[in-house]
Amino acid sequence: MTELSVHDLRVEIGDVVVCRDLCATFKPGQVWTILGPNGVGKSTLLKTLAGLYQPIVGRVAVAGQSLVEMPRRERARQIGILFQDHADVFPLTVTETVLTGRHPWCSPLQGESSVDLERVDQVLDEVGLDGLQDRSLFSLSGGERRRVDLAALAVQDSAVVLLDEPSNHLDPRHQVTLLGGMIGKWRRARRAVIMVLHDINLAVRFSDYLLFLYGDGEASHGLVTEMATEPHFSRLYDQPMGRYQAHDRDLFFPL
Amino acid sequence: MPARRAYFLPLLFLGVLVAAACSLAIGTIEVDWQQVYQGLVAGRSSLHYEVVMGIRLPRAVNAFLVGGMLAVAGALMQVLLRNPLADPYVLGVSGGASVGALLAIMLGWAEAGVSGAAAVGALLSLFVVFSLARGAGHWSSTRLLLTGVVMAAGWGAVVSFLLAVSPEAHLRGMLFWLMGDLTERLPGGFRVGLLALGLGVSVYVARSLNLLATGEQRAASLGVNTVLLRLILYFTAGVLTASAVTLAGAIGFVGLVVPHIVRLMVGADHRLVVPGSLLVGGALLIVSELVARTIMAPNELPVGIVTAFIGVPTFLFLLQRSAAPRS
Numbered sequence: 001m002t003e004l005s006v007h008d009l010r011v012e013i014g015d016v017v018v019c020r021d022l023c024a025t026f027k028p029g030q031v032w033t034i035l036g037p038n039g040v041g042k043s044t045l046l047k048t049l050a051g052l053y054q055p056i057v058g059r060v061a062v063a064g065q066s067l068v069e070m071p072r073r074e075r076a077r078q079i080g081i082l083f084q085d086h087a088d089v090f091p092l093t094v095t096e097t098v099l100t101g102r103h104p105w106c107s108p109l110q111g112e113s114s115v116d117l118e119r120v121d122q123v124l125d126e127v128g129l130d131g132l133q134d135r136s137l138f139s140l141s142g143g144e145r146r147r148v149d150l151a152a153l154a155v156q157d158s159a160v161v162l163l164d165e166p167s168n169h170l171d172p173r174h175q176v177t178l179l180g181g182m183i184g185k186w187r188r189a190r191r192a193v194i195m196v197l198h199d200i201n202l203a204v205r206f207s208d209y210l211l212f213l214y215g216d217g218e219a220s221h222g223l224v225t226e227m228a229t230e231p232h233f234s235r236l237y238d239q240p241m242g243r244y245q246a247h248d249r250d251l252f253f254p255l
Numbered sequence: 256m257p258a259r260r261a262y263f264l265p266l267l268f269l270g271v272l273v274a275a276a277c278s279l280a281i282g283t284i285e286v287d288w289q290q291v292y293q294g295l296v297a298g299r300s301s302l303h304y305e306v307v308m309g310i311r312l313p314r315a316v317n318a319f320l321v322g323g324m325l326a327v328a329g330a331l332m333q334v335l336l337r338n339p340l341a342d343p344y345v346l347g348v349s350g351g352a353s354v355g356a357l358l359a360i361m362l363g364w365a366e367a368g369v370s371g372a373a374a375v376g377a378l379l380s381l382f383v384v385f386s387l388a389r390g391a392g393h394w395s396s397t398r399l400l401l402t403g404v405v406m407a408a409g410w411g412a413v414v415s416f417l418l419a420v421s422p423e424a425h426l427r428g429m430l431f432w433l434m435g436d437l438t439e440r441l442p443g444g445f446r447v448g449l450l451a452l453g454l455g456v457s458v459y460v461a462r463s464l465n466l467l468a469t470g471e472q473r474a475a476s477l478g479v480n481t482v483l484l485r486l487i488l489y490f491t492a493g494v495l496t497a498s499a500v501t502l503a504g505a506i507g508f509v510g511l512v513v514p515h516i517v518r519l520m521v522g523a524d525h526r527l528v529v530p531g532s533l534l535v536g537g538a539l540l541i542v543s544e545l546v547a548r549t550i551m552a553p554n555e556l557p558v559g560i561v562t563a564f565i566g567v568p569t570f571l572f573l574l575q576r577s578a579a580p581r582s
Contacts, residue, residue, distance in 0.1 A: 052475055076478030083473055089337045090468050090523035100466050104478045108459060111526075136522075156477070 002063040002078060002159035003027045004049060004192050009058035010217075013044045017217035022058070024211065024221055026160070028190040031183055032221075033203040035196075036213035037237055042196040043084060045213065046162050049194060050081040062160060076104035080158035082149055084165050084196075091136040094129060094148055095120055101152035116155075123151045127178060142169035150182060161186050163195035167202055180206060200252045204228045212236050228252070263521050267534035271319065274541040278315040279307055281545060283552045313441045317502060318544040318558070319537035321437070322509050324450055324499040326536025327457055329510030330517075330528055331492040334464050335485060337396045342511035343496040346403030350410025351380025352500040353433060357417045360429050369432070370501050377497035380406060385489065394485075396471075435506030435559030437544055446498055450533075453495045457529045460484060464525035506559040509536050512570045519573040539566060 004026040011018040018041030026032055034042045047053040049060055051067035060067045062078045070078075080101075092100075095117075102116045124130055127147040137145065146169040153161065167175045183206050186193050197203045203210065204224055211221040214236065221227070233241040233252055240255040279291050290303045328343035336345070343349070355376025359369040388394045388402040418429060457464075463484055466474035475481045496510070517531040543561040550556065 047472070050476055052472055072475075072480060073478040076476065079476075081473075081476045083470065083476075086473075087337070087470055088468070089334075089339060090518065092465060092468070092523045096465065096522070096524050097469065100462075100469060100477065103462065103466055106462070108462070 002192070004060070004062050004079070004160045004194070006049070006060050007058055009048070009060070010056045011041065011045055011048050011053070012056050013041050013053075016041050016215070018045050018048075019213060019219045020057075020217040022219050026192040026194055028159070028192055029187055030209060031187055031193040031195075031207045032209045032211055033195050033197050033207040034211045034213060035200065035203055035236060037215060040213040040215040042213060043164050046081065046164050046194065046196055049160075050079050050162050051075050052081075073104050076156070076158070078158055079160045079162065080153050080156040081162040082153045082164060082166055084168065086145065086149060088137050091138045093134050093136060094124065094140070095133045097137060097148055098124065098152045098155060101155040104156065119155050120151070123154045126154070126182075127151045128174075143171060143174060146170055147174070147178065150179070154182065159191055161191050161193045163193070165196055165198065167197065167199060175202060200228075200233060201249075204250065204252070260521065260524075260527060263527060264530055264534065267531060267538070271534050271538045271541070274538045274545075275315050275319070278318075278541050278545045279311050282306070282311060282549060314437050314544055314548075315541050316441060317437045318540040320446055320450055321499045321503040321506060322513075322536035322538070322540025322543075323533040324453065324495040324536075325506065325510040326513035326532035326539075327450075327453055327529060328492040328495040328499070329536075330514035330525070330532045331457060331464075331488045331495075332510070333514055334468055334525070335396070335488040335492065336400050337468070338400065339515065340511070341400070343492060343499070344505065344507075344510065345400070345407065346384050346493070347380045347406035347410055348377045348493055348496045349500050349505040350407045350414065351383075352377035352497060353505055354410055354413045354417065355379075356432050356504070357414060357421070357429050360425050360432065361417065361421050363425075374497060374501045377493075377500055380410065381490070381493040381497065399489075431557055432504045434557035435504040435562075436557055437503050446502065449494065449498050453491050454530065454533055456487060456491050458526070460487060461526040461529050464488075464529075465523075468523070468525070504557075504559070506540070506562055508559070508563045508566045509539060512566045513539060516566075516570055516573055519576075 006022055006024050009022040010020045016039065034045060036042050044053055048055050051060065051070070062070070062075070067075060098120045099112050099116060102112055102119070106112055106116070121133070124133065127150055129144060129147055129151065132140070132144070137148065140148065150166065166179055170179060183193055207224055209221060210224055210227040211219060212227065212232070213219050228250065230241050230243050230252070241252055242255045244251045244253065280286055280288060284306050286303055286306060291307055325343050329341070332341045332343055332345065333339055335341075352373040353376070355372035355374070356369050359372035364372065384399075384403050384406050388399040414433070418426070421429060463474065463479045466477055466479050467481065467484060471481050474484075499506070513536040514528060514532045517528050517535055521527050521531060539562060540558065543558050543565055546565070547556045547558045547561045
């Protein structure tokens with residue numbers, strides 16, 4: 001499978017330096033979470049990894065090939081991204097929306113095949129939206145709409161999966177079973193998963209690696225076991241953090 | 256749902272044929288079906304030939320072309336601007352055409368000159384808005400919409416100015432042009448080709464339109480060249496609108512409402528919305544033209560008024576029906 005790597009990356013947005021001299025390799029089967037305070041450019045970094053935002057310096061490569069040299073279609077087969085929010089203008093149905101995830105795999109004039117439709121039905125079943133196939137997007141709740149986006153990403157079958165705040169709008173059960181289940185599936189299928197989360201405890205629970213963005217261009221990353229400590233989180237968020245142990249888990253909370 | 260999708264376009268096509276047949280057969284001069292047929296195939300000397308081939312057929316064909324062009328342009332514009340209220344005229348194309356046409360009428364130019372001036376005005380407006388919206392390189396939907404709306408308002412002021420200062424003799428002609436009117440000359444192959452090209456391009460990019468409608472960044476992440484796609488949308492919609500306006504004046508309402516009527520009938524998949532808009536827009540204008548010349552015969556109404564009279568209730572009915580709880 002395919003790994004995503006960044007080399008000497010410098011990303012800026014407005015006056016904010018998101019990162020400088022960032023080097024990292026996101027390997028197949030690894031789950032990473034980007035953490036940092038509001039406005040440090042977590043989403044911007046994620047878009048840079050998707051090839052949708054251009055770094056000032058450095059390069060992002062998938063399977064050794066730089067994203068800027070890669071044809072869009074090929075890039076879309078390699079990298080899929082879930083955006084933080086959505087802006088629906090016209091009421092596509094649930095099935096139609098999820099089918100858009102198959103776009104990189106369909107030729108321009110050929111419609112989606114019955115194989116694509118079966119895949120969509122299967123994934124809709126997984127995300128618990130079975131039976132809502134013909135419902136209009138406008139009639140869905142926030143959590144259901146989020147699960148439609150997750151389903152569209154799942155049918156894209158990309159080697160690298162980027163998730164911007166995937167737990168938004170999901171209730172605790174869906175956060176843990178649905179999102180956790182999907183991440184586990186991606187891990188077993190040897191995808192590289194990189195996400196942005198605000199919930200430290202979900203990040204610690206789901207990830208193998210954490211990447212911290214401090215807001216001044218500095219970044220650090222490492223294994224969860226090394227990174228998830230009170231001093232590290234306190235420094236990252238500029239807020240004293242405490243730790244509490246229960247049910248064999250470390251839970252972090254602001255003091 | 257799939258069955259409904261499969262029959263949708265053929266049924267609409269049938270509707271267009273029925274509308275066209277009615278348009279050929281009905282009018283102030285009584286013509287029965289057999290005479291319509293004879294008029295279409297038999298000698299050119301008969302009165303029926305004059306009525307059917309000389310007047311009604313060209314007007315029906317023009318009506319279909321103009322309605323189809325405006326409706327497809329409207330569907331594209333709504334996706335480009337990510338705004339359900341967008342119509343083909345919102346970016347000032349018709350304003351530019353109107354100013355060109357009114358100037359030509361004031362100068363006493365012949366019909367061909369008026370059309371030419373309208374085309375120049377429309378294309379001029381298209382390029383000015385594009386250059387201004389493009390500005391420093393960004394052209395977000397919002398910026399494009401603002402630029403176009405302001406440009407359209409500017410053209411509107413010039414139109415009012417021209418109406419205010421023009422001599423009485425030209426006023427009626429100018430007002431009819433502004434409200435939209437169909438000519439009795441068969442359209443050249445150029446216009447038919449434009450519509451076919453516009454439709455072909457739109458159908459080719461239709462799946463990408465579905466993606467663009469779910470967000471520009473998302474479309475880009477799925478492999479769509481959004482910069483190119485938006486350029487294609489802008490110029491396809493612009494040229495179709497310019498062509499329609501040049502042929503028939505600024506017929507309102509079709510471009511705004513027909514795409515919505517189609518969406519309410521069959522959903523928002525643009526692979527059906529684009530060709531469906533062409534057929535519904537064409538049929539709506541054929542019927543409007545028929546009503547315009549028969550309802551107050553021998554007086555004739557501007558077609559643009561009738562499109563609104565037919566389109567508004569149809570749209571409101573469909574909207575009411577779709578708002579009802581799902582069964």
